[in-house]
Amino acid sequence: MFLAAGTVDVTPEVNLPLSGAGRGNLPTSGIHSRLEFNAVRMVLGASEIVLVSGDFLSMGHVLRRQAEESLSLDSARIFLLASHTHFAPAVDPRLPVLAEVDADYLALCQERLHQLLSSLMSAKPKPAILKYHAGDHGENIYRRRRALNWKKMRMEVRMLPDFRVPVPGQIDVLVFGDIAGKPLAIVWSWACHPTTFPDRTSVSAEFPGVVRSALRTTFGDIPILFLQGFCGDVRPNLIDNGQGAKSGIKKILYGTTFGHVHMQHWQNWADRLAKKVVGISDLAMDSKPIEPEAMKPWRKVLPLSELQDIAHPERPLVIQGCTLASGLDLVCLGCEPVSGLARHFQTQGRRTLAIGYADHIFGYLPTESQFAEGGYEAEGFRRNFSLSGSYFPDIERRLVSFLNSSN
Secondary structure (H helix, E strand, O other), X not given: OEEEEEEXXXXXXXXXXXXXXXXXXXXXXXXXXXXXXXXXXXXXXXXXXXXXXXXXXOOHHHHHHHHHHXXXXXXXXXXXXXXXXXXXXXXXXXXXXXXXXXXXXXXXXXXXXXXXXXXXXXXXXXXXXEEEEEEEOOOEXXXXXXXXXXXXXXXXXXXXXXXXXXXXXXXXXXXXXXXXXXXXXXXXXXXXXXXXXXXXXXXXXXXXXHHHHHHHHHHOOOOEEEEEEOOXXXXXXXXXXXOOHHHHHHHHHHOOOOOOOOHHHHHHHHHHHHHHHHHHHHHHHHOOOOXXXXXXXEEEEEOHHHOEOOXXXXXXXXXXXXXXXXXXXXXXXXXXXXXXXXXXXOOOOOEEEEEOOEOOOOOEEXXXXXXXXXXXXXXXXXXXXXXXXXXXXXXXXXXXXXXXXXX
16 A cells, blocks of 8 residues: 655635534634645555545535546545534534624635645555554443423433444544554544534634644644544533532533533533543554555435425435455445434444445435434524425435445
8 A cells, every 4th residue: 555645734824704504604713723625645566546525514515626626536536524623714604593604714625635635646645554442431321311491391202322322332443554563654543523622612623633733742743633423412421610600500401401600611521532642653553564455435316305295306325435455345324323313324344434424415315213202403404404395204224225225
């Protein structure tokens, strides 16, 4: 295998609204951590793929088009993946409710992405080895729980912590090194919404930024790619620790809730995660290299008309994947997939990194049981994503049928 890797800063220099629900178009008040594109180009024989991660809520179709123009590769060979931080300016024009896109900033991101990808294609890839290790980190939590809606006096699914439902806690780490074993780039993955940073108006890469800094402190100033897992219904297990009247009322009405988190509480949580990822990376460094396996990238498009009653032809579900090495695969979806769907993408005897937030995310993708229960991930998200219609009750069966029929 041969590898080229790089990184570029895309932190805004002016105050811009941040993506994410519940903030309107409030401008930023400062910078907590830098925003970046990180990328690796993997070459094996006549085949190659490019993985790009970006500190954004959704990468969107404009950056996707820019990546394809800059690389001149078949679309199946280009993976454009967002960390899903809720503390970066918007770059996806198809999600205006979550935040309006600033044209100048989007143009800057296009220019920086082009620079990064052009440098990857012009650089001579270095001989590389790939090492892999995984470990569990149980500091994420299921965020759906039935509770009484006191205004409507009825039970419904609300965004509340539920410790009873298991969520995927596995952290996957891939370390690309040169022949001498020196790290060239690190790719890591975990399923957890980057939504709890306490300063709601600061630019931040959120917890992926904290982990990135820790990895660079340990392994050098190398590209670090974060691939967000199926975290549509998963978030940090940071519980409301506010002492005010509002927090007190919420505890009386709903018991344990999400809500206000002190900065030190969040920082301690992020530091524990970073320490865990660094430890798993150390174990990967000490492990045997994974044998290369022919990369066979693929890309499929599922029209939304197959999943719901209104088509939205400009916003299909894109699914793409590739073999990364012997026994290790990658599958990416252009949506916010919930954790319960990951099982449909695992193959016996192999490890598949099930990743969400590829290209443009059209909205949430729930399981059939969640759709029946209702709640934000089932149908409540639609206004924020400017997506009309309603899912078919057998949405999960339809997804699995598509996957099986297109293999």
